[in-house]
Amino acid sequence: MFSHKGKTRTDKHNLGLASLLSFVAGLVNVVGFMAVSKLTTNITGHFAYFIDEAFTLRFTQAFHTALYIFFFFFGAFFSNFMVEIYSRIRENLVYIIPTFTEAVILLSIGIFGNFLIKYSPDIIALCLLFAMGMQNSLVTSISHSVVRTTHLTGLFTDMGIEFSQLFFYKDKEHKTKLVKSIKLRLTIIWMFFLGGIIGGILYKYFGIRTLFLGSSILLVGLIYDFVKIRILLIKRKHL
Template sequence: MFSHKGKTRTEKHNLAIASLLSFVAGLVNVVGFFSVNTLTTNVTGHFAFFIDEAFHRNIYLAFNAAFYVFSFFVGAFFSSFVVEIYLRRRENLMYVIPTLVEAFILIGIGLSGSWLVENNPDIVAFALLFAMGMQNALVTTISNAVVRTTHLTGLFTDMGIEFSQLFFYRDRANRIKLLKSIRLRLTIIWMFFAGGIAGGYLHSEFGLNALLFGAFLLLAGLLLDFIKIRILLRRHANNV
């Protein structure tokens, strides 16, 4: 799911990682919004808010909005930087550090977020935007930009294009390729939606502790990948 990159990835790999990470992103989006009234998985709205506040010379609010955008950017930069380092050293571990950092951020905010919400809610938003920037950059890199999980605008755009192309591409190979791509995008959309529903319910019951469930899913995904790799290595060793 995580450990394959680029051309070595199959549709099954992309569906698996899309399902996991889009569910987590949907959960983070809703829990973050319900907790601090701020979108925490994309920056489009924050950029518009920054322009509006800057135009009205509300410097503090404009700076705050700009830092939301910057947090997402820094998360994406950090994730990509770590991936590039491990690509040159131990490629099979390139996804581990960003995923662990994201999981630990969710754990940290989940355990201390109630105090932060009361005293400095912006820290919650900054941390979650950083985590989602990491996630989006990681999945974009390892899937060769086939999978994106933290926001839906581009997904609906791409899916609209692909649905229109179904009326024009009649040959079997192109139609199969289009249908596979549409299925992947629908999976991301539905899992993001499911994560949002789960996030809404869990937040109503546990508040920011709901983020612990997202962290658990990330760590479970890493553990599953580790187990699969160990099994494959053992089979390879037995066959040699």
């Protein structure tokens, strides 16, 4: 799921990756908004806020919003920077380091979040935007731009296009490809909503510590991938 890339990646790998990461993104989206009333999985809305604040001469608020945009960008930059470095040093760690870093960020916000909400809520928003920038960059890199998980605008656009194409492309090969793509996008959308619903329910009881669940899911995904690969290597040695 995390380790396969290029020709070794299958639709099944992309589907598993999309399910796991879109659930985490949906959870972070709701928990981040409920905790600090900020969008923490995408930056589209922040651009509108930035322009409004800049034109109304509220430069302090505009600067804060610019930081939100920058930290999402910086997360994407950092993620791919790590991928490029480890692809030249130790290729089996290429995708593990960014995913583990995201898990640590979510865990840290879960631990220190209640303190930060009182004294510096912006730090929570910046950290979560950085983590989601990392995730979006990572999943785009792994799936060769097939999967994106942190926001739904592009997904609904692509799915609308693909649904319309079903009425025009009748050949079996093209139609099968379209159906697979639609299935993947529907999975991402459904898991994003499911993550958001569960995040909202759990937030009532656990507050910002709900992010522990997101961190745990990422770590379990990494462990599952690692164990699965080790088992396959052992089996090959004994064949």
